[in-house]
Amino acid sequence: MAAVGAAAKGPYKVQSAINPDIASERTAPGFPLEKLVNLLDGGAERTRIRRAVEHVVNGDTVFSRENEYFLTPTEQYELAVKRAVHLWQKMKELGWMDDGPELQFAYRIMGGNLAFGVHNGVFIPTITELGTDAQIAKWVPLAKDYQIIGTYAQTELGHGTYLRGLETTASFDPSNQDFILNTPKPSSIKWWPGDLGRSANHAVVLAQLYTQEKCHGMHAFIVQIRSLLDHSALPGVKIGDIGPKMAFEHVDNGYLILQNVRIPKENMLNRHSEVTSDGRYIKKSFDKINYIAMVLTRVKVIASEMVIPLSKACVIALRYSVVRRQSELKPGEMEAKILDYQTQQQKLLPQLATTFAFHFMSSSLETFCNQVKVQIKSKGDASSLPELHALSAGLKALISDACSAGVEVCRRACGGHGYSKLSGLPSLYTRVVASCTYEGENTVLQLQTARFLIKCLNKIDCGEPLPQSVSYLYEPVTSHCSAKEKSDFLKPFIYIESYKHRAHRKKAISIADALDYPDKQLNSAIGNYDGYVYQRLFEWVQKAPTNAKENPAYEKYLKPRFRLAQSKL
Structure with missing residues (x-):
């Protein structure tokens, strides 16, 4: 790093004046x-x-x-x-x-x-949305004051988007008035939660609730996982970091194993359902209400983790494109700005337009999301939640795919310098491409939105009203394109009429095996020939240096905060 600083003081240091090539582009923009x-x-x-x-x-x-x-x-x-x-x-x-x-x-x-993106963005909002007033009063002030750090432990080694398949269990014990939590097999290990690997001492754990030998589906529980005195894992808890990733190096994504961990009965977030002292289950709202935290998080990340990286990439690529010159169009002339080439404009200008479209689209979705939150919290009305789920799922899939592709277009448009991490573009790309998977895998989300649309079509047959966002389905459908003039293709309804699809898949392992890559060449914990994915992932993670070293950040910054909570819990 000293060498970098020294280079900045050399003969090629950045000048204080604006590069004339970029300054000339800013004269008279033509709009305020x-x-x-x-x-x-x-x-x-x-x-x-x-x-x-x-x-x-x-x-x-x-x-x-x-x-x-x-x-x-x-x-x-x-x-x-x-x-x-x-x-x-x-x-x-x-x-x-x-x-x-x-x-x-x-x-x-x-x-x-x-740090603490999941703590602030998911842990606290989940308690706020799913907890009672008493639970909110107990936990949220401690969390906001960093006296406790929490994570949101939903995803497992064997299940992510398919939440009904989660295997972690929370069984109510009437004799002790507590819940016993278990991750019973390798595929049920909680895997990926941010802030879990090295920071969190509490977790909102999503688990299948069992009372009186009956499963009542997924519910949220607050579980202490580390000591507030020395940050060690509590009895029955195994915890650690999951190792290197494509990006998010500053985030301590972790794994969590629970073996007969007991928590107080009041640690079940029970604004919408509860368990009585004799083990009876009482539902106060409809089954999908426990998914609301995930939906709210999905709405937030569309703007912060998808649209913003694309907007930054556009700025970087466009600015570079007006100062990078290449090729003499005529002998003896100054080389042309690469943005003056139509090919460069065809790459970057659509990405810029997409950024603006997605900005306002995500803003509109967030407004609708806030309306739904108010309806649920103040009136107990969750009737709009299915529509919000469908919109957030479909837009998350659409926007994350488009933004990932768009950032890569911007990176390539910057040539060799776009490959340098110092350009900022590789980091933006590896960050945004992760959004195609977390908070719901895109293919599954597209299918969930499609299922919502099919249900809406069935409502049409019954003459039932439709949510505003899909009211267009009541409009008559013609068998031919309605466009008569070129300008008609600027009308959204033309494209709505054309959206049809057919899917057909054939299982593909034998074809992949024919490529004949040995395991050592693939060097993949999830791609081995024998198929023991979860066991090998867990085995490899144990070798991660982060699981063997001390945690200086805990000693320096977190330990004093955590000890303040010891007398309050």
Whole structure:
């Protein structure tokens, strides 16, 4: 890193003036730029707040991203923890509210390189949405004050999107008035939760609820997994980091094994259902209500983890394209800006247009999501949740696919320099491509949205009303294209009429085997010939250095916070 700093002081250092090539592109934009900025921010006042937050963040050395690409994964994790605790201290100092726009902008400005994303973005909201007033009053203040750090343990080695297939169990014991939690086999090990590997001491665990020898489906339970005194795993708990990933090096994704772990009866989040002292199960709402935390998280990540990376990639690629020159169009002339080539415009301009479309689409979805939350919380009305689930599933699949492809287009458009991590593009790509899998695998989500549409078609046959978002299904369908003129293809209904599909699959293992790659050549824990995926994943994870080393971030930043909670729990 010293060499990098020294290079910056050499004869080729960055000049203070703006590159003339990019400056010339900014003359007379043809529209009021500040008004567009306000529109994207959600109003002039929000623009003012955002810029004030940027001033605070950019002026603080703890939040500096200089030399970030040269840090090891362990250093990135420790810095992410340091930043998260420092941001919490800044919030207290400056009077920023937990639900205020300042914190939202701070997260966006720092690019997500903060620890405790699952703690703040999923653990706390899950308790808020699924917990009773008493449970919220007990747990949320401790969590917001970082006296406890929580994670959301849903995904298992053997099940992710198919939540009804989760194998973790929570069995009620009337004699002790508690629940006994177990991950009974390798495929039931909780796998992937962020903040779990090294940070969390509590978890919202999603498990199949059993009372009186009957399964009542998936429910959420608060489970303490590490000691608040020394951060060691509690009895019956095995926990660790799952090892290297494509990106998110600062996030300690982890695994969790529970073996006859007992938790108090009141640790079941029971705003919408409860278990009586004699083991009777009482349902207060419909079965799918426990999925709401996942749906709310999906809505949030569409904007933060999908649209923002594409927008950043567009900015990087477009700016580079007006200062990168290549080829003399005429002998002796200055080489042309690569953005002046139609091929470069065909790559980048559609991505820029897509960014704007997805920005407003995600904003509209978030508005609808907030309406549904209010209906559920204040009126107990969850009738709009299926529509929200279908919209969030379909848009998550569409937007994550498009943004992943779009960032890669931007990266390639920057040529060899786009391959350098220092360009920022590889990190954006590896970050956004993960969104195609987490919070629901895209193919499954597309099928869930399709199922919702089929149900709506059945409602048409019965003359029942449809949700507003699919009211177009009542419109008559013609057997031929309705377009008469070129301009008709700018009308969305033309495309709606054309959406038909057919799917046919044939099982493909033998074809893959014919490629004849030996296991050592594949070097994959999930692609071995013998098919023992979960056992080998767990076996390999034990070799990860992060599972053998001490946790400096815990000693420096978390231990003092956790000990404050010891007398309160």
